[in-house]
Amino acid sequence: MAEPLALILALILLALGVLKWRTGFMAQRPADYSGTVPAADIRQHLSGPLHCEGVIYGPTGRVTSRFTAQMEGRWNGNRGTLDEHFHYAGGNRQDRQWRLTLGNDGTIRAEADDLIGTGTGQQEGASVHLRYRIRLPEHAGGWALDVTDWMYVMENGTIINRSQFRKFGIKVAELVATMRQAGA
Template identity: 35%
Template sequence: MRPLLLGLSLLLMSCGSTIDDYGNTGPAFELDRFFNGELVAYGLVQDRSGKVLRRFRVDMVGRWKGNKGVLEEDFRYDDGETQRRVWYLEKGPDGHYSGTAADVLEPAAGRARGFALNWRYTLAVPVDGEIWALHFNDWMYLLDEDRLINRAEMSKWGFRVGEVTLWIERKG
């Protein structure tokens, strides 16, 4: 009985969606088109049990020249803390994107298909006076030309430690 339960558990864990599941959907998500200009985001950070740890707002400005872009993010958390991250992005062939920032330990790499984009990266995150290297499995879902929902699962040593959820919309 135990081998059967273990096998079933492993099968269910491997049944997650892939970016190719969204290939025939629309509207088509292009990171360089959506993140170009002024945007605002509202989000929250949850721990692995779902408890909300923090809420925040992000003001963003994206600029692209050809296949290279810069995305400036200014965070304001509900406890008054502020943070700035500047992404350096690159558009590759066939919907592939990559990105780096000062606190990104392993560059973001991923791909857009249909209305979705999935990319993964490792971020240096301060936790209780220490810096943790958290792995992000980041999914963006374009709702229309001006809005998207972003969900990112955070993990450490292969274990899920929390999630970040964002509502992002273009200004003007």
């Protein structure tokens, strides 16, 4: 009799976990932000010199890293690059470049040297959503992680970026950052 009870309890806990997943961060869809303003346009909001500050939370929810970054976005029509120069509180530095293509329907195709394959996304209303698989640098473990990015454009043009990093579907890190035009 203890086995069926344990099975029922396990199914309830699994169902609660799935329900939480379907109602949380991962359940958002670009259409949820349709009509919100100001409308995100990565050609405008990720253009020119940008300043970024952020924190990375580890699996326990504690801050494991803090960083600032100088970025520069350049666009030629619907194709652009975003150069990123990160400075971490521990002294590490990292340079990255995104290669972005914006479709006429708001779809986004994203490439970078540390991505495994191509990232995809959508801008809708005041939001930008990206999903991709990234390989972390060796000093950060070298893991391949699934990433979900949500960026929200604020009234003053500042972007709030929230990203979750998952391994085998389990959240192992979260990033929260702001991005704004340099000098703003």
